[in-house]
Amino acid sequence: MEASRLFAERGYHGTSTRDIAEKVGMRQPSIYSHFATKHLILAELLDADLVPARARIRAALDLPAPVAARLHAYLQVDVAAILSLPYDVRGLYNDDVLRAPELAEQARRRAEIHDLTRELIDTGIDGGELVPFDTSFVQHAITGLLLEVVRERGATPSTAPAARALDVADFVLRALLLDAKLLNDVRARAGALVPHITALAAPHPEHAGA
Amino acid sequence: MEASRLFAERGYHGTSTRDIAEKVGMRQPSIYSHFATKHLILAELLDADLVPARARIRAALDLPAPVAARLHAYLQVDVAAILSLPYDVRGLYNDDVLRAPELAEQARRRAEIHDLTRELIDTGIDGGELVPFDTSFVQHAITGLLLEVVRERGATPSTAPAARALDVADFVLRALLLDAKLLNDVRARAGALVPHITALAAPHPEHAGA
């Protein structure tokens, strides 16, 4: 349901099932041949982002490499993946809709991604690689950065996805690296990790759970 | 209308005038004794944030000091000011509601703030103080960071506002400063600027324009 980027533009409550139907060229009740409820439409869009995203951060946590390089690579892959999605999924995470009981599973997935992100950052701080910022603050900062950078895409895609992905990764690692001189080294190591994260995140066949 | 933080929690479309009325202890139609339309309720909340925010970035642009110090001070004051608001205004900027013609003035104000932010960053890059990131990217990064850090407040106010304000300012300047060793110096200069920005931003009597 690619055309359901309406959710991203107008928000869940601001988008009616009639709007969606018109965008995909059918009548409103026909939507219900494909989705039992409006919430499930959003759930499918969210899962299309959350499931690969969780696979990416898990891959970054498992790789044997310094935290800084893993974080840099993860951010690159994440931004690139999000920017390559046909719709602006990140625009959905603002609404409180995630608190709806029907979307509890998606909310849990998102929380899990945040937990794993904090875990990676914590490891980096404990290992003396990263500046000892408050871990929760850093996680929120990264989330906000991703959210807004991706929202920029809707307006003026001023830069190529790969370049913007590097911008994000560089920005965060400049902020977090204890020794700024290591950035070039981190970048080089991260470049080597990128294929591994991409590989580990993509091929999961997804057994389409409950 | 302090109790209208409902907009922030549920989004504009997700909040009905009945919800608002109930929160302030009246019946739904009585709202219309105070506001002609639902949009104007949101407009007032937005202005309460946007007008002082614009004054702050203008103050930061006018002060005679290095860009890095002005940016650091601006971010501190901005985060502290936003966190001290009784409602989570930033939660409102996600919806597309800002594109509604009734809120065109608020959208313009917000764009102006973004323009002024870019101007400050550009000055810093041209002057060799800041890393030559894409200016638009940096503005979006800052916006996203502010948005999300403030949203954190709603859940777990893990840290005091002043400390979180310093976190944000430090994070951004570590990312942007060409010479990371200057951070302590920047922080000291910024500390001296904070009162000036606060002073220039607050006392504007506001002649309540058209």
Add this chain to the structure above:
DNA sequence: GCGAAAAGCTATCGACCTATAGGCTAGGAG
């Protein structure tokens, strides 16, 4: 070709939405 399932349609329901109409009341000015 044929029959069943998948997917679309029209019609409509009941709930909820923003906003208006018009009346009641409390409090200050004269």
Add this chain to the structure above:
DNA sequence: CTCCTAGCCTATAGGTCGATAGCTTTTCGC
């Protein structure tokens, strides 16, 4: 004491919402 205004009320208009019922069309294995 009277009048006027501000602020609240009830009632309701007029429209949109998500979702269901039941019929028709398209698709496709055989």
